[in-house]
Amino acid sequence: MSLPKFGASTDLFKTALEGMKELQGYGFDFFEILVQEPFGTPGKLMKEQKEIIEFVKENNLFLLGHPPHWGEIASMHEGIRKAWVNEYKESIEISQKLGIKKLVVHPHTKKYPKGESFEEEMRENNIQSLTEINDYGKDHGVTIVLENVPRKESVFGFGDFKHLADNVDGLKVLIDIGHAHIYYGMDNVFKYLKAFMPKIDHLHFHDNYGEEDDHLPIGACSIDYKSVVEFLKKKKYDKTITFEIFTKDKDYASISMQKIKGMWGVK
Numbered sequence: 001m002s003l004p005k006f007g008a009s010t011d012l013f014k015t016a017l018e019g020m021k022e023l024q025g026y027g028f029d030f031f032e033i034l035v036q037e038p039f040g041t042p043g044k045l046m047k048e049q050k051e052i053i054e055f056v057k058e059n060n061l062f063l064l065g066h067p068p069h070w071g072e073i074a075s076m077h078e079g080i081r082k083a084w085v086n087e088y089k090e091s092i093e094i095s096q097k098l099g100i101k102k103l104v105v106h107p108h109t110k111k112y113p114k115g116e117s118f119e120e121e122m123r124e125n126n127i128q129s130l131t132e133i134n135d136y137g138k139d140h141g142v143t144i145v146l147e148n149v150p151r152k153e154s155v156f157g158f159g160d161f162k163h164l165a166d167n168v169d170g171l172k173v174l175i176d177i178g179h180a181h182i183y184y185g186m187d188n189v190f191k192y193l194k195a196f197m198p199k200i201d202h203l204h205f206h207d208n209y210g211e212e213d214d215h216l217p218i219g220a221c222s223i224d225y226k227s228v229v230e231f232l233k234k235k236k237y238d239k240t241i242t243f244e245i246f247t248k249d250k251d252y253a254s255i256s257m258q259k260i261k262g263m264w265g266v267k
């Protein structure tokens with residue numbers, strides 16, 4: 001049976017090392033560390049480089065990375081756009097040094113007060129920046145995965161996300177199940193999974209009621225993960241899944257993994 005690898009994301013308010021230590025011993029295959037402020041900027045991660053590499057080796061783990069989700073890679077201010085592309089390039093360089101194999105990027109989806117998103121210009125700028133970031137990743141042995149974000153269809157929803165994924169050569173996709181569930185429910189979750197299956201290289205699992213991006217434990221709210229797992233089993237999904245559970249007590253990330261493993265039929 002083809003099985004995915006299961007991991008957990010580290011705490012935003014801890015260093016990568018502290019974040020990994022509090023998730024140690026639960027049986028995760030990997031950790032998704034935050035490559036972002038306040039504690040995980042490339043400069044700060046460099047200082048922990050030796051300890052991080054040792055910890056990962058000793059615990060038989062591997063790493064994924066999540067840079068800022070607010071990167072303004074589609075900014076119409078060219079200097080800002082370039083600065084953010086450079087920031088992601090720096091994240092790719094630190095990833096190569098730490099042995100991080102996959103790095104998450106969010107599309108830039110700015111909303112204006114009345115809901116306008118100036119989609120055409122933002123689409124073009126996103127495509128240009130993502131192409132630069134993806135090519136840089138390829139050159140450094142780091143896979144870039146583009147994450148879907150919870151947006152109304154009128155402001156950078158499914159259609160625009162698909163446009164980006166289709167127009168950046170070789171770009172892989174990360175489907176965040178919780179994000180896909182917001183506003184449009186389970187139909188939208190399967191719309192994303194079906195549309196992107198061949199490109200999916202990573203998944204984020206967490207629960208919500210379809211209204212807010214709660215990042216709660218699996219089973220706490222209304223996402224039908226049984227049907228998600230059934231779908232993924234049929235497709236023989238064997239890539240990575242991160243439990244992005246934002247609870248103070250880390251047991252909930254482990255409980256979430258046990259629930260999903262149970263649905264998968266593994267211990």
Ligand SMILES: [Zn+2]
Pocket residue numbers: 066069104106147
């Ligand atoms: Zn994200």
Ligand SMILES: [Zn+2]
Pocket residue numbers: 147176204244
């Ligand atoms: Zn996510």
